[in-house]
Amino acid sequence: MSRSNNQKLRIGFVGAGDIVRRRHLPGLKKHPEVEIVAVSNSTYESSEKFCQENAPHATPMQNWADLLSLPDIDIVWIGTPPYMHSAITVSALEAGKHVFCQARMSMDLAEADEMLAASKRSPELVTMLCPPPFGLRGDLLVKKLLAENYLGQPHHVRLQCFTGAYLNAETPAHWRQRIEISGLNVLALGIYVEVLQRWLGDITGVFARGKVLHASRQGYEVIVPDLLTVLCTFENGAEGVLEFSGIDTLASGDRLEVYGDAGTMTYDFGSDIINAGRDGDVALHAMEITPELEGGWHVEDDFIAAVKSKGRVRPHPDFEDGVRYMRVVQAVADSRAANEWVEIKR
Numbered sequence: 001m002s003r004s005n006n007q008k009l010r011i012g013f014v015g016a017g018d019i020v021r022r023r024h025l026p027g028l029k030k031h032p033e034v035e036i037v038a039v040s041n042s043t044y045e046s047s048e049k050f051c052q053e054n055a056p057h058a059t060p061m062q063n064w065a066d067l068l069s070l071p072d073i074d075i076v077w078i079g080t081p082p083y084m085h086s087a088i089t090v091s092a093l094e095a096g097k098h099v100f101c102q103a104r105m106s107m108d109l110a111e112a113d114e115m116l117a118a119s120k121r122s123p124e125l126v127t128m129l130c131p132p133p134f135g136l137r138g139d140l141l142v143k144k145l146l147a148e149n150y151l152g153q154p155h156h157v158r159l160q161c162f163t164g165a166y167l168n169a170e171t172p173a174h175w176r177q178r179i180e181i182s183g184l185n186v187l188a189l190g191i192y193v194e195v196l197q198r199w200l201g202d203i204t205g206v207f208a209r210g211k212v213l214h215a216s217r218q219g220y221e222v223i224v225p226d227l228l229t230v231l232c233t234f235e236n237g238a239e240g241v242l243e244f245s246g247i248d249t250l251a252s253g254d255r256l257e258v259y260g261d262a263g264t265m266t267y268d269f270g271s272d273i274i275n276a277g278r279d280g281d282v283a284l285h286a287m288e289i290t291p292e293l294e295g296g297w298h299v300e301d302d303f304i305a306a307v308k309s310k311g312r313v314r315p316h317p318d319f320e321d322g323v324r325y326m327r328v329v330q331a332v333a334d335s336r337a338a339n340e341w342v343e344i345k346r
Contacts, residue, residue, distance in 0.1 A: 003045065009307060012038040012073045012097075014064040014088055016050045017078030019102060019130075023078065025054055027300030037073060039065040064088055067094045068090035071337045075307065080103055081181045086111035089117040089127075098126040098307050104190045105129055105322035107183025109330035126306045128315045132191040135199075135295060136271040138269060140293040142199050145265060145276060152262025154200060161188045162251035166226050177217070184333040186210065186228050187244040187252075194317065194325045196242075200258070201235040203328050205343045208335040211245045230332055238291040258270045268314035 011028065013020060017040050036055040039049040040063060047060035063069045068076065068091055076092040078085060078101040087108050092099050098117075106112040110295050119127045135142070145151065166177065175181045197203060210225030210310075217296040230242040238258075245251070253270035263278040303317040327344050335342040 004099070008033050008035040009074050009304065010035050010037045010072055011075045011205075012040070013050075013077050013079060014040050014067060015084070015102070016041050016047070016080055018051060020044060020079040021050075021054065024130075024298075024300060025215075027297075028158045028304075031300070032306050033308075037068060038066045038067045038309050047158055047202050065091070068092055068097065073097060075100065082107050082185060083181050089115045089149050093118045093122045093125055093127070096122070100128050100303050101130065103130045103132065103194075103322075103328050104185045104329070105180075105319070106228055106335075109323070109326045110184075111199075112319075112323045112326035116262070116314045116323050119187075119319045121324070124311055126303065126311070126315065127299050127319050128299075128306065129319065132194055133285070133298060134191065134269045135195045135267065135272075136295045136297060137295075138274050138289055139198070139337065141274060141289050142265070142267065144293065145287070146199060147342050149262030150263055150276065150278065151258060151265055154234075154236060154238045154258050154260045156257075156259040157196070157238050157242075158202065158232065158257040158282070159196065159240065159242045160252070160257070161192060161243070161254045162245045162248040163247055164247065166214065166246035169217070171217065173220045173222050174215040177222050177226075179224050181321050182224065185330065186225050186329075187246055187331060188244070189228060190325050190329050191242055192242065192254075193328045194321065196234075197324055197328075198321075200238060202346070203232045203240075203344060204235050204323060205233045205341060206328065206331045206335050207231045207341045208332040210336050214231070219317075224334075228332070230303060232328075257312060272324045280287055 011034060036058045038059045038061055039047045039050050040061040041050055044060060045060045051060045053056045076097045076099050078088050082104050085101055086312045089099050089101055118203060209232045211227040212222055213226045215222050227248045228244040232240045253268060257266040258265045265276040266276050276287050277284040306313045306315040330344040331344045
């Protein structure tokens with residue numbers, strides 16, 4: 001891998017949309033050793049506009065393949081929708097670049113497996129997926145409660161993620177509703193599966209049902225569900241009900257409930273408020289997220305630190321983590337198609 005004389009970490013953006021501008025760029029600009037040198041967006045004009053507004057010394061490019069061929073780029077930062085993730089990732093790794101990839105990992109499990117295999121062929125290169133922002137602040141506290149058996153043995157998990165984003169039948173299909181762009185990813189399924197598996201272990205089986213409320217949107221026929229219900233089992237023996245909707249009027253915020261044989265915990269993802277209680281308590285009570293347990297968004301810091309470590313540090317979520325949640329996304333799609341329970345094999 002070629003490095004420039006000033007020893008900066010040189011990044012090429014492939015797909016520099018809203019998430020890259022709002023979330024990733026501010027974090028990267030905190031690192032003086034990082035330099036944005038090239039941008040390939042959906043059109044040359046949008047690439048040029050991004051450079052003018054955010055990285056005036058960077059070169060706008062028409063094609064992402066040309067960006068990957070630049071010898072002095074160290075990192076390819078992928079901010080495209082899922083349909084491009086696998087091709088760009090594999091090509092970037094083969095070109096000797098570190099890869100940061102926006103979530104969701106891929107269109108389906110087969111593509112996720114290809115990405116993981118490519119990363120294993122180049123173990124000296126750092127690969128990382130963008131984590132979901134939900135639950136980061138209270139992550140260590142939840143892990144502490146579970147590790148200390150505050151709840152006892154978890155046996156019942158409920159997750160609700162309801163919005164009204166797709167209620168208006170007159171609006172065009174969002175790219176997340178277009179299967180040719182988003183693949184098998186449905187609503188926030190993959191996001192919350194990643195969070196749940198980080199806390200409760202792998203999901204081992206699913207039965208899923210979905211519904212499309214407004215199928216026809218300005219001539220486009222939507223087949224990605226507006227509403228999804230998933231029954232599931234976890235490797236720790238717990239059973240879960242996961243509910244997702246984009247068609248709920250006056251929807252409440254995202255919420256997790258975990259019931260054990262000794263206690264209960266709830267997590268409000270909008271406020272990061274964790275309530276818990278044990279058998280014998282009068283009611284649930286708020287759990288303080290103390291400074292030493294408080295987490296947050298430090299995704300860019302983690303990735304840059306891993307690249308600078310020359311492989312001694314491996315950031316998470318990595319491609320192994322991504323394959324774990326894509327197995328569930330694939331199983332949900334298979335279950336809906338066959339209308340049957342699907343076991344998830346590791």
